[in-house]
Amino acid sequence: MMMPPDNAVILTQELKKDYELGAETVHALRGIDMQINKNEFVAIMGPSGSGKSTLLNLIGCLDTPTSGQYWLGGQEVSQLDDNELARIRNRQIGFVFQTFNLLPRTTALHNVELPLIYAGVPARERHERATEALDAVGLADRVTHHPSELSGGERQRVAMARALVNQPSLLLADEPTGNLDSATSEEIMEILVRLHERGETILLVTHERHIAAYSNRLITLKDGRIETDEHHTIGVPIA
Amino acid sequence: MNVFDAMILALRQVWAQKLKSFFTLLGVIVGVMFLISVIAVVEGMNRYVEEDFASSIFGINTITIERVRSRRGGREDARTRRQRSRNPWVKTADAEVLREKVPDIWYMAYNVDRFMPEVRSGENKRKNVRLIGVTDQYLALQGWDVVEGRGLTRIDETRAIRVAVIGDAIAKKLYPDNSPLGQDIRLGPFRYRVVGVLERQGGLIGNIRDASVVIPWGAYQADFSRRRDVVDQIQIRFRTSEAMVAGQGATEEILRARHRLRPGEENDFSIETASEVLDAWNAVKNVLLAAGPGLVAVALVVGGIVIMNIMLMSVLERTREIGVRKALGARRIDITRQFLAESATLSSVGAGLGMAIGIVLAKLVDVATPLPASVPVWSIVLGVTLGMFVGLVFGVYPAIRASRLDPIVALRYE
Numbered sequence: 001m002m003m004p005p006d007n008a009v010i011l012t013q014e015l016k017k018d019y020e021l022g023a024e025t026v027h028a029l030r031g032i033d034m035q036i037n038k039n040e041f042v043a044i045m046g047p048s049g050s051g052k053s054t055l056l057n058l059i060g061c062l063d064t065p066t067s068g069q070y071w072l073g074g075q076e077v078s079q080l081d082d083n084e085l086a087r088i089r090n091r092q093i094g095f096v097f098q099t100f101n102l103l104p105r106t107t108a109l110h111n112v113e114l115p116l117i118y119a120g121v122p123a124r125e126r127h128e129r130a131t132e133a134l135d136a137v138g139l140a141d142r143v144t145h146h147p148s149e150l151s152g153g154e155r156q157r158v159a160m161a162r163a164l165v166n167q168p169s170l171l172l173a174d175e176p177t178g179n180l181d182s183a184t185s186e187e188i189m190e191i192l193v194r195l196h197e198r199g200e201t202i203l204l205v206t207h208e209r210h211i212a213a214y215s216n217r218l219i220t221l222k223d224g225r226i227e228t229d230e231h232h233t234i235g236v237p238i239a
Numbered sequence: 240m241n242v243f244d245a246m247i248l249a250l251r252q253v254w255a256q257k258l259k260s261f262f263t264l265l266g267v268i269v270g271v272m273f274l275i276s277v278i279a280v281v282e283g284m285n286r287y288v289e290e291d292f293a294s295s296i297f298g299i300n301t302i303t304i305e306r307v308r309s310r311r312g313g314r315e316d317a318r319t320r321r322q323r324s325r326n327p328w329v330k331t332a333d334a335e336v337l338r339e340k341v342p343d344i345w346y347m348a349y350n351v352d353r354f355m356p357e358v359r360s361g362e363n364k365r366k367n368v369r370l371i372g373v374t375d376q377y378l379a380l381q382g383w384d385v386v387e388g389r390g391l392t393r394i395d396e397t398r399a400i401r402v403a404v405i406g407d408a409i410a411k412k413l414y415p416d417n418s419p420l421g422q423d424i425r426l427g428p429f430r431y432r433v434v435g436v437l438e439r440q441g442g443l444i445g446n447i448r449d450a451s452v453v454i455p456w457g458a459y460q461a462d463f464s465r466r467r468d469v470v471d472q473i474q475i476r477f478r479t480s481e482a483m484v485a486g487q488g489a490t491e492e493i494l495r496a497r498h499r500l501r502p503g504e505e506n507d508f509s510i511e512t513a514s515e516v517l518d519a520w521n522a523v524k525n526v527l528l529a530a531g532p533g534l535v536a537v538a539l540v541v542g543g544i545v546i547m548n549i550m551l552m553s554v555l556e557r558t559r560e561i562g563v564r565k566a567l568g569a570r571r572i573d574i575t576r577q578f579l580a581e582s583a584t585l586s587s588v589g590a591g592l593g594m595a596i597g598i599v600l601a602k603l604v605d606v607a608t609p610l611p612a613s614v615p616v617w618s619i620v621l622g623v624t625l626g627m628f629v630g631l632v633f634g635v636y637p638a639i640r641a642s643r644l645d646p647i648v649a650l651r652y653e
């Protein structure tokens with residue numbers, strides 16, 4: 001069995017995911033081999049149904065593959081049990097969703113505190129770190145607001161603060177700008193660029209080429225397989 | 240997930256939907272309310288029987304000695320009736336020997352009584368009165384309080400002074416406008432000076448006390464006695480039940496000897512204790528205590544099922560939240576704990592409400608009915624613990640359902 005190189009944050013080999021739908025089997029991923037290194041900013045594109053979200057969910061340990069291997073930071077995770085996966089999601093991965101997925105009945109601050117709660121961080125430190133994280137995305141004055149009192153862009157920034165508060169080694173964003181207008185999308189992307197510059201490793205799923213242009217590597221999927229995988233220069237429009 | 244956070248969350252939800260929460264919690268509320276009020280009444284009755292009731296009528300740790308007589312209309316056959324009518328009377332001499340020889344006597348009194356067709360004062364009269372001749376500790380032994388004036392003393396007794404303590408009904412009838420104290424009442428040909436009025440007893444058995452005229456033993460002997468030195472009842476109270484048992488034995492021995500009964504011969508006197516009254520109350524109490532838990536259990540189980548339903552709905556409504564929490568690193572145990580804390584908090588709120596209503600109810604019973612009620616602390620602890628326990632038990636299934644949700648499926652849930 002192969003071992004991942006030291007600088008690989010993600011390494012997958014023949015990663016497959018099937019869904020059973022009644023008598024029918026949907027092959028969402030038909031064998032993904034990829035390596036993503038530290039501080040890469042990868043955009044994943046592809047037609048609807050090509051398996052982008054499925055791949056991101058596997059990488060984020062929200063789901064387990066039907067077959068194949070997956071190393072996250074040198075650790076084989078396809079065999080881990082529920083609790084160990086939860087721990088990885090908590091400590092190593094930050095998620096940003098298209099629909100924000102903030103808890104509606106509570107404040108921005110509490111939303112950002114959630115990962116720290118599950119990490120067992122004591123209340124006072126939790127409070128401090130969550131406040132800092134909100135400050136870092138420019139929402140210092142919105143800590144006590146409920147999600148319904150925030151704009152779409154602000155909600156997504158709360159979600160980003162939440163994804164980052166536990167200092168994960170990997171940030172996963174599934175169409176984070178999908179529900180935002182272009183100006184707000186820019187703001188979100190600028191935050192991602194800043195994070196990348198600070199050394200964060202980022203995987204971003206998007207349908208929009210100008211959003212993908214913020215990355216330095218583009219992977220396209222088709223029918224559950226990698227179609228193209230190219231490095232490019234940040235900011236250069238993608239044909 | 241911190242248990243405290245889950246509790247806050249649950250409390251917020253209860254508060255946000257007060258009416259719905261009330262109906263959700265109705266079962267638990269009723270269960271705990273019932274538990275607390277039933278215990279309160281049982282406790283109250285217990286106390287009443289042990290402290291007031293028993294001490295006033297038969298009295299705790301008190302024995303009552305009477306001659307066994309044949310009763311009119313009794314069920315005994317002709318032979319026993321004849322035999323019983325030959326039973327010797329209990330005499331003052333018997334009583335005085337007992338006073339001397341029975342160990343550890345606390346209070347002792349004896350009395351004799353008769354029916355009087357009327358008692359008058361001036362124009363006013365009261366018919367059907369019980370006249371009781373008593374030794375000085377009688378009122379204390381009966382637990383009859385004097386609300387006006389004084390009771391009877393040793394001096395009244397020994398000097399055969401014509402004084403009387405009268406019941407409330409008589410006082411009201413003879414002296415509707417002024418105080419009876421110092422007034423003279425006429426009992427047959429004799430005048431007695433009223434020195435005290437008894438506290439009103441009221442209720443069903445009230446006219447026994449309220450229609451009584453109590454006079455000193457000596458005066459009774461001089462003016463009303465039909466059989467000199469005959470005692471109707473001797474009452475002896477002891478400080479402890481052990482002393483009573485010993486005293487009862489001693490009494491029996493002494494009286495048997497004085498009445499020259501041979502071994503094997505039946506007692507020609509009876510010694511009764513309060514235990515018969517207590518036994519009756521215990522029977523009632525046992526019924527309450529046997530039926531009570533069943534009713535409480537039914538209410539709590541129904542309440543628990545409602546809570547379980549509400550929690551299942553809550554889990555469904557918050558499927559997405561559960562997905563988010565899992566994506567952020569919540570383990571199964573975290574989710575389980577969150578929902579358990581929530582259902583326990585929910586039912587604790589119900590238990591708290593039930594407790595409050597139960598206490599109010601007990602107070603109402605205490606104030607508005609002759610039944611005494613007192614809420615012991617342990618019943619509150621028990622009620623609230625049971626309430627919380629119901630939430631925990633019936634919250635297990637919804638909580639486990641929640642914890643088993645697949646994060647991807649949960650996140651997709653609309």
Ligand SMILES: Nc1ncnc2c1ncn2[C@@H]1O[C@H](COP(=O)(O)OP(=O)(O)OP(=O)(O)O)[C@@H](O)[C@H]1O
Pocket residue numbers: 019020021026027028046047048049050051052053054055
């Ligand atoms: N839970 C599921 N059960 C059955 N089939 C599924 C499930 N999730 C995904 N699929 C199927 O797997 C395939 C890949 O889905 P996926 O969500 O990864 O696509 P995607 O590339 O993210 O699409 P989009 O751009 O529309 O978000 C699709 O055909 C989809 O219908």
Ligand SMILES: [Mg+2]
Pocket residue numbers: 052053054174
């Ligand atoms: Mg998708």
